[in-house]
Amino acid sequence: MDVQIALLLGQDGVTNGAIYALLALALVLVFAVTRVIFIPQGEFVAFGALTLASLQAGKLPGTVWLLLAMGMAIGLIEGATAVRARRFHRLPLIILVNCGAPLLLAASLLAVSPAGLPLPVQVLLTLMLVVPLGPMLYRLAYQPVAEASVLALLIVSVAVHVTLTGIGLLFFGAEGSRTPAFTDASFTVGDVVLQGQTLLVIVASTLLIVALYLFFERTLYGKALRATAMNRTGARLMGISGDLAGLLSFTLAGAIGAFSGVLISPITTIYYDSGFLIGLKGFVGAIIGGLASYPAAAAGAVLVGLLEAYSSFWASAFKEVIVFTLIIPVLLWRSLKTRHGEEA
């Protein structure tokens, strides 16, 4: 391997690592706030990428139907609750938010041909279609069992993951899609050619991470999420309900997933079930951070990306094996370092 190949692989590794880092942050966030190990995180990546690809191919993305169906289900549940509590004045808002907004989005997609729209609008439409699925999933699958054990929540996650993968196959078919690069620009630094697309992914991921940092450090809602992660009872006594914190963290997780999908779609061909593996690599990063530390999770995820890139050069058949084997020494080190006992 010469320097040029090493740099090229490094570039690849950092690009993928940046995406894994985003997913690792989302996993840590969701786990810290709701104790849910969010296996379906990767499905948001696949749905984001495939929705964008459908829009660009001039097809109506299947995620519209999922959005409508879940909106209707939530509208029914919330509506029934409001009627039982005799709070009829809340009905219009419930129907408008859960059924009206998805219908409006579907209607406007049918009215205009999305293939002809400029790229930023297509990306925005993709986010509008995929991000709301996050809080909707929380409302339908997790909120009713929010007080359950971590294990029960994990089982719910597995069920949601399997369901979403099946729905993905139904909506997008078995063929993979790849969207054209956002930019054809490339830069030459010394002997190395930097792809514009690569830079775009790194810059966009970094910006998103900075935005998340500012959200958690500077805004009261971000602080409320951190407070819930630190002390649930204390947060409830301040009026920060578990439901609010759950919806908020799942919205962020949905946004991070869909955004990652948009970023990765020109780099890799994405299939309906590609999300799982991508999410799992983010999970390895999150585990390196002990599912608690954001910087360690992000650093771990970049490490996963680099390891993957270099192992694909030397032992491409064992690429995934090497990446996932990384988790064993990390877990060993973590369990030796952490003291288990009655006082823990």
Place this chain on the structure above:
Amino acid sequence: MSAAPAVEERSVVLEASDLAVSYGKVEALHGLSLRVHRGEIVTVIGPNGAGKSTLLAALIGLLPLRGDLVYLGERQSAGRSVEQLVRQGMTLVPEKRELFAEMSVSDNLLLGAFDRYRAGHRDELETIDHVFDIFPRLMERRQQLAGTLSGGERQMLAMGRALMAKPRLLLLDEPSLGLAPLVIKEIFRTITQLRSTGVAILLVEQNARAALQVADYAYVLETGSISLAGPSETLASDPRVIESYLGLGGRH
């Protein structure tokens, strides 16, 4: 259980009658009635395990309760939630303080105003100045992480955080617990000061002497029900209270 006529005229913030709270099949509280007026400090004293903390947890909606409960003139339904009560101005300072240990003192305080912020009030910076006036120590420590504070400072922070919600009814659970006598004195002086702002305070205490000194009205809770009630001065000189809770040196 008749209150003094002067007390009767003021507006009632909380009125509970025939309350019962159970943990599964075990009844922790039964047949409990009490009343708190605006600008009044009411204390519930009693021994360990009498159900004092249970009472506060049930009032704020952390535990389900049975019986009649009227808060701010509204009958409370069985399905009431902590979040609804916080929105209606009820705030609990729990026995364990429940601070956000890895956040700064000022962030802890700001989160006390979270519900007001969410409801559209943007006055948290004025409120925080007001809280700093009441607890100057928190002002000095405002950049420090809550987990690094001393016991007394933690109690001040827990109370300050509760005041950030501009409560109408403040529930205080054992504010003297684990604190040095001088700090207890300071905390209770602050509680007396708060009364003048019009907030109603329900104070649960094991330290009966300190509680009876600041309170207007007092209840004695023993094994899940009220055994005695009356104006604090009356109770402080009641032989049964002196014998069980104040000891022989009742005059110190």
